[in-house]
Amino acid sequence: xxxxxLRFEHVVKQFEGTTAVKDLNLTIGDGELFVLVGxxxxxxxxxxxxxxxxxxxxDGNIYFNDKRLIDTNLRxxxxxxxxxxxxxxxFPNMTVAQNIALIPQxxxxxxxxxxxxxxxxxxxxxxxxKQYRDRMPAELSGGEQQRVGICRALATKPPMVLxxxxxSALDPISRTSLQDMVLRLHxxxxxxxxxxxxxxxEAMRLGDRIAVMRExxxxxxxxxxxxxxxxxxxxxxxxxxxAAPEVLDTPLIELRRFADRSTEAGEAxxxxxxxxxxxxxxxxxxxxxxxxxxxxxxxxxQVMAFLADVAKD
Amino acid sequence: xxxxxxTFLDQRGTLLTKLVEHxxxxxxxxxxxxxxxxxxxxxxxxxxxxxxxxxxxxxxLQTIPSLALLGLLIPxxxxxxxxxxxxxxxxxxxxxxxxxxxxxxxxxxxxxxxEEAFGMSKPQRxxxxxxxxxxxxxxxxxxTAAVLxxxxxxxxxxxGGGGLGDIIMRGINLNDPTLTLLGALASALLAxxxxxxxxxxxxxxxxxxxxxxxxxxxxxxxxxxxxAVAPKPETIVVAGKLGSEPxxxxxxxxxxxxxxxxxxxxxxxxxxxQTSFLYSALKSDKIDIYPExxxxxxxxxxxxxKKQAAQIAEGQDPYPIAESLLxxxxxxxxxxxxxxxxxxxxxxxxxxxxxxxxxxxxxTKLSTPLKAGFDVEFNAREDGYKxxxxxxxxxxxxxxxxxxxxxxxxxxxxVQVTDGYSTDSQIRQYHxxxxxxxxxxxxxxxxxxxxxxxxxxxxPKLTAALNQLGGKISEADMQEMNYEVNVQGKSASAVxxxxxxxxxxxxxxx
Ligand SMILES: Nc1ncnc2c1ncn2[C@@H]1O[C@H](COP(=O)(O)OP(=O)(O)O)[C@@H](O)[C@H]1O
Ligand SMILES: [Mg+2]
Numbered sequence: 001x002x003x004x005x006l007r008f009e010h011v012v013k014q015f016e017g018t019t020a021v022k023d024l025n026l027t028i029g030d031g032e033l034f035v036l037v038g039x040x041x042x043x044x045x046x047x048x049x050x051x052x053x054x055x056x057x058x059d060g061n062i063y064f065n066d067k068r069l070i071d072t073n074l075r076x077x078x079x080x081x082x083x084x085x086x087x088x089x090x091f092p093n094m095t096v097a098q099n100i101a102l103i104p105q106x107x108x109x110x111x112x113x114x115x116x117x118x119x120x121x122x123x124x125x126x127x128x129x130k131q132y133r134d135r136m137p138a139e140l141s142g143g144e145q146q147r148v149g150i151c152r153a154l155a156t157k158p159p160m161v162l163x164x165x166x167x168s169a170l171d172p173i174s175r176t177s178l179q180d181m182v183l184r185l186h187x188x189x190x191x192x193x194x195x196x197x198x199x200x201x202e203a204m205r206l207g208d209r210i211a212v213m214r215e216x217x218x219x220x221x222x223x224x225x226x227x228x229x230x231x232x233x234x235x236x237x238x239x240x241x242x243a244a245p246e247v248l249d250t251p252l253i254e255l256r257r258f259a260d261r262s263t264e265a266g267e268a269x270x271x272x273x274x275x276x277x278x279x280x281x282x283x284x285x286x287x288x289x290x291x292x293x294x295x296x297x298x299x300x301x302q303v304m305a306f307l308a309d310v311a312k313d
Numbered sequence: 314x315x316x317x318x319x320t321f322l323d324q325r326g327t328l329l330t331k332l333v334e335h336x337x338x339x340x341x342x343x344x345x346x347x348x349x350x351x352x353x354x355x356x357x358x359x360x361x362x363x364x365x366x367x368x369x370x371x372x373x374l375q376t377i378p379s380l381a382l383l384g385l386l387i388p389x390x391x392x393x394x395x396x397x398x399x400x401x402x403x404x405x406x407x408x409x410x411x412x413x414x415x416x417x418x419x420x421x422x423x424x425x426x427x428e429e430a431f432g433m434s435k436p437q438r439x440x441x442x443x444x445x446x447x448x449x450x451x452x453x454x455x456x457t458a459a460v461l462x463x464x465x466x467x468x469x470x471x472x473g474g475g476g477l478g479d480i481i482m483r484g485i486n487l488n489d490p491t492l493t494l495l496g497a498l499a500s501a502l503l504a505x506x507x508x509x510x511x512x513x514x515x516x517x518x519x520x521x522x523x524x525x526x527x528x529x530x531x532x533x534x535x536x537x538x539x540x541a542v543a544p545k546p547e548t549i550v551v552a553g554k555l556g557s558e559p560x561x562x563x564x565x566x567x568x569x570x571x572x573x574x575x576x577x578x579x580x581x582x583x584x585x586x587q588t589s590f591l592y593s594a595l596k597s598d599k600i601d602i603y604p605e606x607x608x609x610x611x612x613x614x615x616x617x618x619k620k621q622a623a624q625i626a627e628g629q630d631p632y633p634i635a636e637s638l639l640x641x642x643x644x645x646x647x648x649x650x651x652x653x654x655x656x657x658x659x660x661x662x663x664x665x666x667x668x669x670x671x672x673x674x675x676x677t678k679l680s681t682p683l684k685a686g687f688d689v690e691f692n693a694r695e696d697g698y699k700x701x702x703x704x705x706x707x708x709x710x711x712x713x714x715x716x717x718x719x720x721x722x723x724x725x726x727x728v729q730v731t732d733g734y735s736t737d738s739q740i741r742q743y744h745x746x747x748x749x750x751x752x753x754x755x756x757x758x759x760x761x762x763x764x765x766x767x768x769x770x771x772x773p774k775l776t777a778a779l780n781q782l783g784g785k786i787s788e789a790d791m792q793e794m795n796y797e798v799n800v801q802g803k804s805a806s807a808v809x810x811x812x813x814x815x816x817x818x819x820x821x822x823x
Contacts, residue, residue: 052430078432085430087423093445102441103431152431
């Protein structure tokens with residue numbers, strides 16, 4: 001492994017009443033895509049925010065390039081660490097380009113350089129610059145907004161980027177394509193990424209290494225393969241098991257391309273699992289699913305076609 | 314509607330000046346309020362306890378009745394625009410502060426987290442993100458404040474602050490509802506326009522809004538500075554109390570002064586306010602001349618000695634006493650006019666003739682007590698109804714009425730006697746009779762121009778010109794002139810000119 005960029009030494013964070021992070025020891029290597037995974041409330045966000053000092057630890061030290069965080073200039077630190085929020089939080093009063101140009105502008109880049117960067121970044125996240133540059137955030141879909149959010153964090157090519165459940169609010173299809181995009185960008189830019197998620201699937205898909213957290217305590221830090229082969233505890237193995245894709249948990253929206261369009265009111269939601277509609281399908285009825293991209297109606301034959309497709313790969 | 318249109322055409326010059334005054338007053342107040350409340354609202358973000366405290370204070374300030382606030386301010390800052398602007402600013406603080414505070418406070422914390430994570434400085438966060446995001450809410454507060462200010466600014470007229478309130482007050486005092494309506498409509502229209510204008514602000518980009526606001530400030534600021542700095546011919550400010558009579562008189566003063574000295578410019582401030590305002594405005598140099606009554610000087614402005622008070626009570630002419638008292642204050646009173654504008658006991662002329670009554674003492678001849686409608690104050694005064702009872706031995710069945718109602722009550726026969734003033738136009742209008750005060754109960758109120766002694770010395774030509782009115786204008790003349798203005802709707806300046814010309818005081822071809 002290459003040299004470490006980030007090191008947690010006996011880091012503790014207490015809030016009134018709770019200890020969010022307990023004696024955390026962790027190193028993150030240069031250029032790694034490091035995933036922090038755990039259930040809600042396990043201390044992931046707290047850990048992440050201690051890296052860019054949105055939260056200060058109660059005890060212990062964090063080193064960035066072997067320098068203690070509290071000894072670094074706060075502004076420089078934050079300009080060197082990109083940040084992507086779950087809430088996306090593109091500034092709604094600024095255009096896409098203005099949002100991306102935010103940090104370059106504070107760094108007094110030339111207009112020329114800023115314009116080039118904006119276009120380059122937009123292209124990198126598969127948004128046509130000409131078409132998207134001057135749009136307002138409200139005119140974009142959730143997936144497009146988060147692409148811009150990633151552009152904003154990466155615009156100055158910082159050595160490290162933090163992402164806090166960036167895709168958990170998106171629909172499954174956008175989520176998959178954004179995951180692909182993150183993998184691609186990471187390969188290309190070699191930025192160190194610390195990625196927080198509660199979804200073990202996502203962690204397995206993205207992580208070079210994965211850290212599993214539970215109630216503020218680190219359970220295991222390993223590659224996805226090691227975790228699959230040697231879970232450190234029952235908890236980890238259970239959590240890992242939850243990642244094995246269960247076909248009956250497939251959200252109904254995945255069936256859309258096999259189904260017929262419908263204008264009827266939905267009996268089930270696009271996010272419901274396939275198992276929820278087994279009974280009516282078994283009775284030979286078809287089911288209408290409410291979907292943002294247009295309702296659709298699915299019957300048993302079409303479900304079989306979907307299953308055949310899944311079995312193929 | 315027709316009447317309103319005619320009044321509008323007739324008054325459009327005044328309306329425009331008053332409108333500009335009103336707008337100036339409102340804009341200055343709004344700007345000051347913005348300059349105070351917005352920084353406070355920003356600052357309060359990180360001072361929650363102080364924010365709560367400020368919200369309470371501004372809330373309390375807002376509950377002070379506007380009239381009371383003006384009254385409280387007068388002893389501190391005097392009269393004119395200063396107390397008006399201060400009062401308006403006080404009212405505008407709450408909505409602007411509140412909306413700035415909540416607008417900023419309610420920004421989604423995710424944006425604040427993002428700003429912080431991107432290493433934005435405090436000013437950058439405020440200017441680039443938070444103020445623009447809070448702008449619609451802030452502008453909502455500014456809008457509320459503007460509408461409040463424009464409405465309340467009509468009260469500035471009460472303290473000599475000018476504005477559309479002058480027109481409204483004049484309408485009330487001249488008993489001309491269309492004039493009042495005109496002023497009120499103009500003020501309402503201004504408020505609507507302003508509110509619309511501000512709502513446009515939220516549609517423009519905020520830089521544009523700031524530019525527009527800046528241009529407005531510079532425009533008005535520049536205009537005001539120009540007015541203050543530009544050289545002018547000497548301007549003499551002549552003010553008058555509320556009502557048609559002072560307005561007619563000051564128009565006469567203007568004509569006479571301008572005839573006597575072509576190099577001065579007379580600025581009239583009709584309906585400038587109540588006696589005490591005018592008096593303090595005169596002493597503090599805000600105005601130069603106003604018509605005052607001898608009776609008022611000795612009864613409410615200055616305190617005569619015991620001996621003098623006794624002389625006045627015996628019915629002696631108060632003019633010499635008033636003059637000597639005023640001289641001690643470095644003020645001079647010009648020659649008094651003929652008419653005595655004092656309390657009067659008023660009855661219907663036809664009824665008086667039927668019963669052979671011309672003087673108050675004649676009322677003793679009637680056997681059944683008459684029904685009287687008196688103003689509350691008159692009813693309680695020693696030189697009012699109480700004096701009538703003691704000096705004349707006459708009693709009535711009294712209903713107290715608001716002074717604006719009494720002539721109508723008399724005219725409709727609801728009462729047979731009422732109090733009034735000897736020069737009221739209604740005496741002429743409703744064919745009434747002011748009974749002679751044969752036992753000299755009522756004090757003598759003779760009008761004369763009041764000015765600072767220094768001013769009189771500096772302007773001998775003008776004092777001489779004004780003294781031409783000494784001994785002129787009878788009660789009947791004044792009743793007639795008031796009638797022409799109040800009832801027939803003639804302008805005070807035309808009525809004044811006609812009188813002066815007819816009596817040879819003004820050369821015709823001017
Ligand atoms: N600002 C805070 N004040 C008090 N408790 C907090 C605060 N932030 C987080 N916590 C608590 O710390 C624990 C870990 O929270 P968090 O790091 O947000 O978890 P995760 O991101 O894994 O869902 C939770 O119990 C949470 O309630
Ligand atoms: Mg979290």
